Structure formats: C-alpha cells, structure tokens
C-alpha cells in the first residue's frame with residue numbers, strides 16, 4: 635500500500651502532538667503544522683528519531699494562506715494528502731458580560747475560520763488527486779463544550795458548536811466526492827490548555843491553582859483525567875478505513891462526562 639499523508643494543525647504540543655504520534659505509528663507521514671515553529675520542529679524531530687517521516691511547518695490557522703502552505707508541504711514532501719486534522723484551537727475564560735468584540739474576533743478567527751479554511755484547503759487538494767473511490771478524511775476538533783456550553787467558557791463553547799455545524803454541512807456537501815468529515819469532542823484533557831483555564835478561573839473566582847481542574851475532573855465517570863493518547867486513539871479510528879461509513883458526526887470521547 636502507498637504511504638498515507640496527514641496534516642495535523644496545532645500538533646507541536648498537547649492533543650495534536652498525541653494525534654501526530656499515533657497517526658505516525660499507524661503508518662502516516664505527518665505534517666506538523668503549528669503557530670509555534672520551535673515545538674513543531676521538536677515534535678517532527680522526535681517522530682523522525684523513531685523512524686517516521688515528518689516535517690514541521692509554521693503557520694497561523696486563522697490565515698487562509700497557512701492552510702495552503704500546510705497542504706503544499708504534504709504534497710511536496712510526501713506526494714499527496716489523505717487526512718487533514720483541524721486540531722489547533724484556543725480557549726478564553728470570561729463571563730458573558732465581559733466578552734468583547736476583540737475577544738470574539740480572535741477566538742472565532744482561530745477556532746471557526748481556522749477550521750473552515752482547513753476544510754477548504756483539504757477539499758481543494760482532494761479534488762486534484764485521482765484517488766478513485768478511496769475515502770479521504772477531514773477531522774475537526776470540537777469539544778464536549780460543543781454539545782453543552784460551559785459557563786465562563788461562553789465564547790469558546792460557541793466556537794465548538796460552530797465546528798459541529800461546519801462538520802455536518804461539509805460532510806453533506808462532500809460525501810459524493812468520497813470525502814468524510816467528522817469531529818472528536820474531548821472532555822477534560824490534561825494539556826497546557828487546561829492549565830490556562832484553571833489559572834484564569836483562579837484569577838476570576840479565587841481558590842488554589844489546580845482546584846478547578848480537580849473540580850471539573852470529578853465529573854469524569856471513568857475517574858481519571860483524559861490524556862492526549864485517549865483522544866488520539868479515537869482519531870486513529872477516524873483516520874482509518876474502518877470509519878469509511880461514518881460522516882458528519884461529532885463524538886464525545888470524554889471518559890463519560892456527557893451522556894447525550
């Protein structure tokens with residue numbers, strides 16, 4: 635079988651890095667696409683030291699051209715594109731009454747426009763490839779906050795609802811072109827994003843560093859915080875031919891927080 639190639643945005647650290655490691659071990663060649671070139675290069679070097687093929691590319695997902703650069707890196711380095719993971723995202727912690735237009739422009743620019751531009755860039759490349767009936771994959775990062783909004787995460791939750799809408803609409807449009815679009819919806823994952831959420835909640839409401847992460851983690855039925863590998867195991871399925879008959883879905887992978 636020929637090589638498979640994936641672009642993963644925001645894969646210099648956190649969940650994206652876990653997905654990159656998993657897809658590399660599944661046989662993918664990987665474009666590590668991140669705003670932070672240093673962590674992207676470190677992750678690419680780690681993968682290469684294990685015998686995998688990887689390349690790091692710097693770019694801001696809120697910029698259309700960045701996605702074109704990520705796709706070009708996939709084609710120039712590895713010859714094609716099979717899977718595009720729109721993982722990069724940011725969080726903001728503030729009460730509804732304090733959200734400003736600037737806050738919304740920033741978070742929608744990265745989480746929503748960034749996902750849409752990634753979907754468009756992947757779609758454009760897939761249409762150029764002669765892949766026959768082979769299913770190509772677009773995979774987006776939503777969240778449990780994209781199913782039920784969190785208080786104090788109102789802007790963030792709105793972006794993750796929007797990612798679900800983009801996932802459904804593009805799945806409907808692209809199905810006839812042998813492209814599926816699905817989302818993963820993690821719960822409370824132990825990454826720098828949750829360190830930031832916890833620290834911002836302490837600033838807003840008082841308490842000790844770590845106390846909000848602990849409080850929210852108590853809602854996890856399986857009794858432990860989620861790791862990037864827990865998310866990556868599900869993305870591995872979405873990126874494999876085992877998920878070829880699934881499209882337009884946004885699935886909670888959260889250790890049992892939500893049951894909807």
Ligand SMILES: NC(=O)C1=CN([C@@H]2O[C@H](COP(=O)(O)OP(=O)(O)OC[C@H]3O[C@@H](n4cnc5c(N)ncnc54)[C@H](O)[C@@H]3O)[C@@H](O)[C@H]2O)C=CC1
Pocket residue numbers: 643644645646647648649650667668669670673693694695696721722723724725744775776777778819820821822823824825826827828
């Ligand atoms: N950590 C969690 O509990 C959860 C995270 N998610 C989602 O999973 C995704 C990954 O989250 P984490 O790994 O926890 O976040 P993180 O903050 O640990 O890592 C995010 C990565 O994205 C990159 N990034 C940020 N803005 C970027 C931009 N404009 N352009 C390119 N790269 C950019 C960062 O440099 C970083 O490498 C996000 O979309 C997040 O909303 C969803 C549910 C839960």
Ligand SMILES: CC(=O)C(C)=O
Pocket residue numbers: 725777778779820821822823827
């Ligand atoms: C960051 C995030 O999506 C949650 C729900 O914690």
